[in-house]
Amino acid sequence: MPHFPSKLAVAVTLLALLIGCKPEASTHDAAQTGSNVFKQTLVGASPDGKSVLAYRALLQASQARGEFALALENLSVSAAKAQAIALGHEVLRQRVPVGADGIPARLEVLSVDRLRESDFSDPNSPNRSCKNSECQRVDLYDFSSSRMLSAVVNLQTETVLSWRALAGQQPEIPERLTRLAIEMAQSSPEVLEALGGSAPESFEVLMANTKTSLNGTRCERSQHLCVAPTFVQGNIAIWAIVDLTDLKLVGVQWTEHGQIGALSDSMAAVPSEQSLSDAVIMERYCERNTELAKLGWRLDYMLTASDGLQISGVQFNGRPLLTSVKLVDWHVNYSEREGFGYADAVGCPSFSSAAVIPFQAPQIADLIEAGLVVGFRLQQEFRSVGWPGPCNYSYLQSYDFYQDGRFRPSAASIGAGCGNDGTYRPLLRIEPAGAGWALQEYSPIKTPSSDIGFNAVSHERWFAANGAVDAAGARFTLEQSQAGQVLQGFQIVPGRGQFENSRGDFEYVYATASAAAGEGADELPTLGSCCNTDYRQGPEQFINQPAESLAKGLVIWYVPQMKNELTAGREYCWAYPVLENGVLKPKRYPCEAGPMFVPMPVQLAASAAPSKMP
Amino acid sequence: MSKKKNRQNSGTAKPVNPETVLAAAPLQAGSKRSKALWGIALALVLLAALAAGMAAWQSTGVKSAPVFSLESALSARNSCRRPPTFFNGKGFGRGVSLSTAERDLIGIAAVEFDPKTKQRSHYWQHPSWSKFGQFSAFTLDRQGDVYVIPAPRVNLADNPPALQNRLYRIDASTGELQLVLKFPVAAPASARNPYAGMGLSYDCNTHSLWLSSVAGSEPARERGKILKIQLEPTVSVVDQLDDIDGFGIAVFSAGSQLQAGVSAASQQGLLIASARQGSVLLQAIGEDGRLQGRPVAMLSIAGIGPLGNDRVRKIDIGRSGELLLHGTSFNFNLAQPSAQHAGVKYRFAWDSATRRYQFVEWLQ
Numbered sequence: 001m002p003h004f005p006s007k008l009a010v011a012v013t014l015l016a017l018l019i020g021c022k023p024e025a026s027t028h029d030a031a032q033t034g035s036n037v038f039k040q041t042l043v044g045a046s047p048d049g050k051s052v053l054a055y056r057a058l059l060q061a062s063q064a065r066g067e068f069a070l071a072l073e074n075l076s077v078s079a080a081k082a083q084a085i086a087l088g089h090e091v092l093r094q095r096v097p098v099g100a101d102g103i104p105a106r107l108e109v110l111s112v113d114r115l116r117e118s119d120f121s122d123p124n125s126p127n128r129s130c131k132n133s134e135c136q137r138v139d140l141y142d143f144s145s146s147r148m149l150s151a152v153v154n155l156q157t158e159t160v161l162s163w164r165a166l167a168g169q170q171p172e173i174p175e176r177l178t179r180l181a182i183e184m185a186q187s188s189p190e191v192l193e194a195l196g197g198s199a200p201e202s203f204e205v206l207m208a209n210t211k212t213s214l215n216g217t218r219c220e221r222s223q224h225l226c227v228a229p230t231f232v233q234g235n236i237a238i239w240a241i242v243d244l245t246d247l248k249l250v251g252v253q254w255t256e257h258g259q260i261g262a263l264s265d266s267m268a269a270v271p272s273e274q275s276l277s278d279a280v281i282m283e284r285y286c287e288r289n290t291e292l293a294k295l296g297w298r299l300d301y302m303l304t305a306s307d308g309l310q311i312s313g314v315q316f317n318g319r320p321l322l323t324s325v326k327l328v329d330w331h332v333n334y335s336e337r338e339g340f341g342y343a344d345a346v347g348c349p350s351f352s353s354a355a356v357i358p359f360q361a362p363q364i365a366d367l368i369e370a371g372l373v374v375g376f377r378l379q380q381e382f383r384s385v386g387w388p389g390p391c392n393y394s395y396l397q398s399y400d401f402y403q404d405g406r407f408r409p410s411a412a413s414i415g416a417g418c419g420n421d422g423t424y425r426p427l428l429r430i431e432p433a434g435a436g437w438a439l440q441e442y443s444p445i446k447t448p449s450s451d452i453g454f455n456a457v458s459h460e461r462w463f464a465a466n467g468a469v470d471a472a473g474a475r476f477t478l479e480q481s482q483a484g485q486v487l488q489g490f491q492i493v494p495g496r497g498q499f500e501n502s503r504g505d506f507e508y509v510y511a512t513a514s515a516a517a518g519e520g521a522d523e524l525p526t527l528g529s530c531c532n533t534d535y536r537q538g539p540e541q542f543i544n545q546p547a548e549s550l551a552k553g554l555v556i557w558y559v560p561q562m563k564n565e566l567t568a569g570r571e572y573c574w575a576y577p578v579l580e581n582g583v584l585k586p587k588r589y590p591c592e593a594g595p596m597f598v599p600m601p602v603q604l605a606a607s608a609a610p611s612k613m614p
Numbered sequence: 615m616s617k618k619k620n621r622q623n624s625g626t627a628k629p630v631n632p633e634t635v636l637a638a639a640p641l642q643a644g645s646k647r648s649k650a651l652w653g654i655a656l657a658l659v660l661l662a663a664l665a666a667g668m669a670a671w672q673s674t675g676v677k678s679a680p681v682f683s684l685e686s687a688l689s690a691r692n693s694c695r696r697p698p699t700f701f702n703g704k705g706f707g708r709g710v711s712l713s714t715a716e717r718d719l720i721g722i723a724a725v726e727f728d729p730k731t732k733q734r735s736h737y738w739q740h741p742s743w744s745k746f747g748q749f750s751a752f753t754l755d756r757q758g759d760v761y762v763i764p765a766p767r768v769n770l771a772d773n774p775p776a777l778q779n780r781l782y783r784i785d786a787s788t789g790e791l792q793l794v795l796k797f798p799v800a801a802p803a804s805a806r807n808p809y810a811g812m813g814l815s816y817d818c819n820t821h822s823l824w825l826s827s828v829a830g831s832e833p834a835r836e837r838g839k840i841l842k843i844q845l846e847p848t849v850s851v852v853d854q855l856d857d858i859d860g861f862g863i864a865v866f867s868a869g870s871q872l873q874a875g876v877s878a879a880s881q882q883g884l885l886i887a888s889a890r891q892g893s894v895l896l897q898a899i900g901e902d903g904r905l906q907g908r909p910v911a912m913l914s915i916a917g918i919g920p921l922g923n924d925r926v927r928k929i930d931i932g933r934s935g936e937l938l939l940h941g942t943s944f945n946f947n948l949a950q951p952s953a954q955h956a957g958v959k960y961r962f963a964w965d966s967a968t969r970r971y972q973f974v975e976w977l978q
Binding site (some may be wrong): 278282345 | 806
């Protein structure tokens, strides 16, 4: 039986192989970061590198010479002539917008080529005279409107025969922009990091610029002209996305493909601005917490499916302070149109119920007063794709933490809504950590249910908008006690115009018993109506009848109200595009609201004891 | 991408004919008798293995995967659809249509637009049309009944995730909208994936619907379904394809002309647009009207159009077989496409030389 073992092995192997051939659950790749072979990073704001500074100098020199467009150099005689005729044409000069800074829209010549016969074969074509004389096509790119302009120039008559504008096209870029893109990518710390931190031995540029093709890259959100230089060193393949409108690196994607031969498959996966951004944000901020420890503070943060950027497990100097804080919803209503508005959730860019999503990762920045670092701000911006266009929105969610123990959750709208009658109402949910918390409300007068000063709030209830504050600006105090000992206490100071970008919070406040299922400890997809103008913003649903005691823990809901304004010089909750340094930038007029929690000395907290039950 | 390719390769390796395997199994050198004995033993082992493998495939909804390439331009199978009569007497002209995209209305509405101003001049809703939240895809059948599926727009206030795996029917004559089916899902819609039904296509030949759903899908796992829903005698699911996130869907015939309104095609299948990518897939339907194998890639709009990353939400097959793909931004969230880039259509035409659909142009 000389063949038994081998045949048995063959049979068993085949059996194993066949059983192992059970199909994958999916016919095509999910293309999400959790399972892909790529690593990605986004690039935040960074100073211009040498190549960008040099290019900006080139653009400035051209503007200083009074040129309407950055011309191409080293052209043939006829191409140079065509370029000069096109750039001198009155139509171009009339239509190039000039910004308030006196700088015209950034235009660059991309190419000058002899006209093809197909361009004038139509007998009705304005270019039909090119059949009998030499014509050149001059392609320019208008970076302010993200469109290509094409002029057809008859060299014999020295006239421009036609102009054509093309939006949504990815043009071929000239050598100087190709070189710039490669240099920007090459010199970036992110590309170096992708290469393992060592300087590249050599870069082979596989794709310096991309055209409209299946492998073309796009900056879908900014609508800027972007290209994707690709580098290979050893077994590492790197794609960088370079924004040629803002002259910045958007992000980097890389993979260790193992062998050069395998690269052809992965080449098809050239990232776009959106795919790169979504992949990074989903993997790093939507699927797990990030720990942040700074200036005595310790917390976790992550993006939720519909409750914005949530912080949790917040401690200050080792003492637990907050279970979580999040932004449940934005209510936007338009007063001149009955019932017209939106309830927008903010959250993860994909697999979420967010209507307004992040394009960038959360940012952390120092808070500086009198030149000194006094704290830090954790901030997330959410945007609609068309912002700052009409009926598109941008929201900022921020958490300020100070080294003296103050903290402030806040929410800001940066417009740009559907009109000048919009009111924004963000729903902030603040859950203090643990039990033993007592809330007191300030009353400036004696009433049947309260004395002058701070009065205990023992049961669930809501508080009318824009309530009175004491001399220190506090509307409430919140203190935690254990066995008769005050552990910590805070004054809750609403915005009354003292904070930056604020005209006051005009806040509704709600106190509810904590941790009931479905009351916000988990995701709250949509809470309340967009368009109620009174206290019925949603959290009132969690006030039971009869009202529950707050003794076992409470949740504070803070719903400020910000009315937008479009009056020139007084814009508020608004944004519009302006031409700045040759390209369109959003001019931002945020309106921000949120309560400052100011720590009270423990003895002061103890003295603010309840004087009367409401 | 290599991962995707590998998966497809493993898919095409699956439909092995037992006879082919047996014939192809190499025999080692040895006596004729021992060869025969080992051959029988090996055949038994292989048959057992195949039985186990087939059972495993059946459990995931995969039956077989014949290579499916088109022989001709496609023909639509929904030309028998008729308009409903509930419009009558409501003051509409010839321009009346149904819409689920009116910003100021919930649900579905009959609308008419002023051709000069392009503004809506007239609308009507049966009281039942706005009771179940926002709707997305809808289709008519040969009797004028309207079938429609819900989908959230901007927020979940009107479309609770638990109520999204629903198919509703509007009676052609009364206009009354009623729930007719709660379709199966891998997992209920949720805040992390609030969608269920995505696309609908009516098949005149079988008086049935094809529905695509993404309910239960996760970032790294497609758990959506393609469902065949018979409409008579009861509305029920009669066939399904699992683990695929489809968006726009269209049933087609190919290979021959329609005869007296009924296709005598040699090929029939589904076009299924991916909800995750810009691709459109080709899915075979057997002579018995059931799904055959897994879908294969057919064409893509990736990189085309003003944004370059649209998904195909609706597929129209024209009379000459050309395809008009209706694009939209979709990323498994509630972000709305910007007005500037909404409503892009992509036209593909059949190229008989290459036997493939070729991109012609995008329109806005």
